[in-house]
Amino acid sequence: MERLSTWALRVQAGGDDEPLSDDQIRNMQRWGLLREPAGGRWSESDVARAREVRALGKEVRSLPRRALRLYSGRYPTAPGKIREAMKAVAPTVEAPARKMRRVGEANRLRYNAAEPTRPARRSRPYTWRLPKARWVAILDRFNDSEFEQLMQYARSEAIALGLNPSVERAGILRDIPFEELFLLLTLMQLTAGDPMSEQPTE
Numbered sequence: 001m002e003r004l005s006t007w008a009l010r011v012q013a014g015g016d017d018e019p020l021s022d023d024q025i026r027n028m029q030r031w032g033l034l035r036e037p038a039g040g041r042w043s044e045s046d047v048a049r050a051r052e053v054r055a056l057g058k059e060v061r062s063l064p065r066r067a068l069r070l071y072s073g074r075y076p077t078a079p080g081k082i083r084e085a086m087k088a089v090a091p092t093v094e095a096p097a098r099k100m101r102r103v104g105e106a107n108r109l110r111y112n113a114a115e116p117t118r119p120a121r122r123s124r125p126y127t128w129r130l131p132k133a134r135w136v137a138i139l140d141r142f143n144d145s146e147f148e149q150l151m152q153y154a155r156s157e158a159i160a161l162g163l164n165p166s167v168e169r170a171g172i173l174r175d176i177p178f179e180e181l182f183l184l185l186t187l188m189q190l191t192a193g194d195p196m197s198e199q200p201t202e
Helices: 006-014 022-030 044-056 063-070 079-092 096-113 132-139 144-163 165-170 178-190
Strands: 126-128 198-200
Touching: 006 022, 006 044, 022 044, 022 063, 044 063, 063 079, 063 178, 079 132, 079 144, 079 178, 096 144, 096 165, 096 178, 132 178, 144 165, 144 178
Parallel strands: none
Antiparallel strands: 126 198
16 A cells, blocks of 8 residues: 655645645644554545545534544544534524424434334433533543444434434424534533433423
């Protein structure tokens, strides 16, 4: 596998007319969008990743939001980086109570429509209430290994909700960007069983 210099990464990911700057590379690394290069050399997958990050910038300006939107097993990202991205995105979520309520409604629609697969922790027959002021502290609750497990499950749930026909027909998640849905479902997993964040559904 060919290993590339930083200059090659800058040009191949950004183009001759507008190569990536050192600041852009450092900012991508800060949020886990680019990894630290092995031996100071980059790979073709790093070039593809940087191109993907830049392309998404036309739609999503925030790098932490892009980090959540692009997180997947295709490109290794330290769980601590995703945690920091979530902590950066959390204060920017607007209408949090309405969005939490809609996530709860989407979960009920999904699980009422079909027998659920066994969740990592449990499904929640509750109205989910979690003050936004607590979100950042809750994101720090678990070590990286535990956080990664719950966060990965939350991401799979976010994808499943987005693809669920009943949820799609209802349109209740239409105004919630994927990165916010990912964040909210991660918070839901981190607070499962917390009496301060759930109330019995009436």
